[in-house]
Amino acid sequence: MIEVTRLDGKTYWVNPHQIEYIEQNPDTTLVMLSGKRLVVLEDYRSIFKEIVEYRRLIGGFKNEE
Numbered sequence: 001m002i003e004v005t006r007l008d009g010k011t012y013w014v015n016p017h018q019i020e021y022i023e024q025n026p027d028t029t030l031v032m033l034s035g036k037r038l039v040v041l042e043d044y045r046s047i048f049k050e051i052v053e054y055r056r057l058i059g060g061f062k063n064e065e
Contacts, residue, residue: 002050004030004040014038016051 001013014030022044023029030038
C-alpha cells in the first residue's frame with residue numbers, strides 16, 4: 001500500500017495495483033480500476049517513486065527482470 005494525502009489533509013493508504021492511471025491537471029488525480037477518482041496532494045513523481053518502492057518491498061520485480 002502507498003500513502004497519499006487528499007486535499008482536505010486526510011491521509012489514505014491505496015493499493016497501487018488498483019490504480020488504472022494518474023492524471024495531473026494541475027491537481028494529481030488517481031483513477032482507480034473501479035472508476036473512483038482520488039485527488040491527492042502528492043505529485044506524479046512522488047507517487048511513482050512510492051509505487052516502485054512498494055513493488056520492491058513485496059518482490060514485485062523479481063519476475064519482471
